[in-house]
Amino acid sequence: MPSRKTQELLIMVILLEFTKDIWMLPAPETVFMDSANMRHVLRWTHPEASCNTTVVYSVQYQGEFELVIKNGSWINAPDCQKIPHTDCDLTFDLGSDSDYNVRVRAQCGSRLSAWTKFPFNRNNVTPPVPDIKVTTAGDALLVSVRKFPLTAITKVVVWKKDGEQQASVSLMAADQEVLHFAALQEGAVYCVKAQVFLKSDMHSGYTDSYCVSITAPGAPAWKEPTAVTVTVVIMLGLLIGFFWSIVHCYPDSCQKYFQKATLPHFLVSI
Structure with missing residues (x-):
């Protein structure tokens, strides 16, 4: 054993x-x-x-x-x-x-x-740079950001072009769909950039700057380019019609528009 x-x-x-x-x-x-x-x-x-x-x-x-x-x-x-x-x-x-x-x-x-x-x-974990979309509606800017977790806050910076020192800063919660900036100057160009913050103070870098022009208050964004297009089309139509009438004007039909003036009687004997 x-x-x-x-x-x-x-x-x-x-x-x-x-x-x-x-x-x-x-x-x-x-x-x-x-x-x-x-x-x-x-x-x-x-x-x-x-x-x-x-x-x-x-x-x-x-x-x-x-x-x-x-x-x-x-x-x-x-x-x-x-x-x-x-x-x-x-x-x-x-x-x-x-x-x-x-x-x-x-x-x-x-x-x-x-x-x-x-x-x-x-x-x-460092959050990624957000994807933002900037559009205009009359005298307002509309900024939307890709969805993030509820712990994320997006800082949005808006300024008039060439005046970034006077930029305004707004905070956008993760569940907020659109940030609205109203009563902006007509005809001016405004720029937007954004970055994401987490509760731990970790933050992303800034996005590129997106710059857009502000149209007249209350005017649809399509109104101005549409008016220009219609004006150009009308002018082209008038010009084409004018030149067509000159080229296709027959002597009998054009006689009444282009009549030869009679000489005064005192010039006839000269």
């Missing part, structure tokens, strides 16, 4: 072989969060390991609630369990401004890798 020491050694060897069988698959590497346009996609590289089937991946995340209240539990990312690709969109899973831990592991058949962890807080 083996001694107690021999038995312990055998048990240790068995445990080591069991552990090796489970964890022999390398863990995912180069794990990072690809944040663009307020979307957060976790990405990683494929581990270098031999596998007779497709390597699949599972992703979990842990917020402050899971860490503190639920004793460090983890939540499965619902759309990222046993997926064959090396990315996972967590935009809607990481929906608050708190700190998160994210982890991913690989699986080949029954073999599992260790978890690779990644800390994340969306407030540490």
Whole structure:
């Protein structure tokens, strides 16, 4: 009968072989969060390991609630369990401004890798430069901005061209669709630029400046170019009609319009 020491050694060897069988698959590497346009996609590289089937991946995340209240539990990312690709969109899973831990592991058949962890807080992500649209309505400017999360505020700067030192600044909430600037000077050119702020004081760069001309108060933007076009068409029509009448004027019909004047009687004898 083996001694107690021999038995312990055998048990240790068995445990080591069991552990090796489970964890022999390398863990995912180069794990990072690809944040663009307020979307957060976790990405990683494929581990270098031999596998007779497709390597699949599972992703979990842990917020402050899971860490503190639920004793460090983890939540499965619902759309990222046993997926064959090396990315996972967590935009809607990481929906608050708190700190998160994210982890991913690989699986080949029954073999599992260790978890690779990644800390994340969306407030540490620099927001992108916003997309803005600037239009006019009479003597007013209308500024609309692409939708952002409710934690975002857009700063909109408006100034008369060549007078940026006297620019006015307005704040636009994420749920606000249009910012309205009324009673602007007719015929003047106004410029607009914007940037996005998050609650964490992270902010984007400014957009390019967009400059537009203000039409008369209450006048539709199409009225002036339409009036010019109609005037040009009428003048061309009159000119064409005039030259056509000259070219096609026959002697008999034109006689009454172009009659030869009779000489005065006192000049006839000269």
